[in-house]
Amino acid sequence: MTARKIVVALGGNAILANDASAAAQQRALRETAKYLVKFIQQGDSLIISHGNGPQVGNILLQQAAGSTPDNPEMPLDTAVAMTQGSIGYWLQNAMAAELAALGLEMDVATVVTQVVVDEHDPAFDTPTKPIGPFYSREAVSVLKSANPGFHFVEDAGRGYRRVVASPRPVDVVEAGAVNQLAKAGVIPIAAGGGGIPVVRQGNQLIGREAVIDKDFASEKLAERVGADQLIILTAVDHVYVNFNQPQQRQLTTVSVNELRQHIADGQFAAGSMLPKVEAAIEFVTHRPEGQAVITSLSNLGQFIESGSGTVVSMVSADANV
Numbered sequence: 001m002t003a004r005k006i007v008v009a010l011g012g013n014a015i016l017a018n019d020a021s022a023a024a025q026q027r028a029l030r031e032t033a034k035y036l037v038k039f040i041q042q043g044d045s046l047i048i049s050h051g052n053g054p055q056v057g058n059i060l061l062q063q064a065a066g067s068t069p070d071n072p073e074m075p076l077d078t079a080v081a082m083t084q085g086s087i088g089y090w091l092q093n094a095m096a097a098e099l100a101a102l103g104l105e106m107d108v109a110t111v112v113t114q115v116v117v118d119e120h121d122p123a124f125d126t127p128t129k130p131i132g133p134f135y136s137r138e139a140v141s142v143l144k145s146a147n148p149g150f151h152f153v154e155d156a157g158r159g160y161r162r163v164v165a166s167p168r169p170v171d172v173v174e175a176g177a178v179n180q181l182a183k184a185g186v187i188p189i190a191a192g193g194g195g196i197p198v199v200r201q202g203n204q205l206i207g208r209e210a211v212i213d214k215d216f217a218s219e220k221l222a223e224r225v226g227a228d229q230l231i232i233l234t235a236v237d238h239v240y241v242n243f244n245q246p247q248q249r250q251l252t253t254v255s256v257n258e259l260r261q262h263i264a265d266g267q268f269a270a271g272s273m274l275p276k277v278e279a280a281i282e283f284v285t286h287r288p289e290g291q292a293v294i295t296s297l298s299n300l301g302q303f304i305e306s307g308s309g310t311v312v313s314m315v316s317a318d319a320n321v
């Protein structure tokens with residue numbers, strides 16, 4: 001069997017669940033690595049991307065708490081680059097340890113990845129991307145009076161979060177380099193945190209303050225490297241219709257058209273499940289022979305063994321949709 005090329009996108013909330021310390025996030029990524037090496041064991045070529053919503057929001061909070069004129073706050077594009085460095089470090093370290101434990105000799109390398117966005121993307125005027133910790137309604141009114149320019153939204157029933165601009169990715173600048181690494185047998189970690197948002201101005205790439213959705217950026221990366229599968233890992237084993245309601249029903253195999261109908265019916269929360277579903281549709285539309293999968297890290301073993309999870313393809317044989 002020829003090796004499949006798989007882009008796996010890890011949710012930022014899976015890396016930082018309750019404890020924001022470096023040690024806890026490293027522990028979470030060591031657990032993550034145990035699952036991800038299963039793809040290597042079955043001979044696949046793996047490219048890993050990850051979110052950074054909780055982490056980049058925390059960097060902004062740390063900066064705001066401690067900046068001085070001599071030690072100023074860094075702009076958001078630079079804060080995204082910081083999260084690519086820190087999470088990339090933890091993840092390549094964790095992957096290397098897990099590969100070594102299995103006697104597998106493979107290199108893992110993080111690629112600082114810039115993602116081109118459209119300067120005129122209307123998303124710059126309407127913040128939608130949740131970052132940082134969850135707040136109560138009371139905490140939000142205190143924060144808003146101290147920071148009138150901040151915007152907050154309720155995030156999928158889990159509390160309120162600050163939101164920032166989140167333009168759509170247009171291109172992944174380092175996609176060629178990532179592909180070369182994968183072809184050479186290296187496991188690249190790329191497009192972390194959705195990539196560093198940049199706009200093209202002549203020969204230059206200029207950073208823009210935003211956080212790109214990592215599901216859309218991972219989709220663009222998967223398209224550009226010609227991946228066979230895009231796997232989006234989050235906290236739920238499946239995508240559901242009537243989520244959190246008595247008639248909740250899991251989607252197993254589902255076609256692009258069926259998913260579009262569920263979107264039209266308002267089944268997926270904006271800022272959480274909706275971008276994943278949209279990214280899955282976009283990938284399969286661009287690579288009709290490919291598959292997009294949405295599932296949880298803890299279900300990855302079952303997905304590899306039996307295909308359990310929400311599998312999106314151009315046409316589906318799902319009996320329960």
Ligand SMILES: Nc1ncnc2c1ncn2[C@@H]1O[C@H](COP(=O)(O)OP(=O)(O)O)[C@@H](O)[C@H]1O
Nearest residue numbers: 011012013234235236239240243267269272273
């Ligand atoms: N229809 C749905 N089916 C499954 N999960 C949903 C649905 N709508 C909203 N969600 C929520 O979306 C979450 C995934 O989004 P999020 O936590 O933002 O992703 P990430 O793992 O990338 O950080 C799920 O854990 C779940 O709580």
Ligand SMILES: NC(=O)OP(=O)(O)O
Nearest residue numbers: 012051052053193214
């Ligand atoms: N950048 C991004 O989409 O991060 P999360 O997956 O953590 O939301």
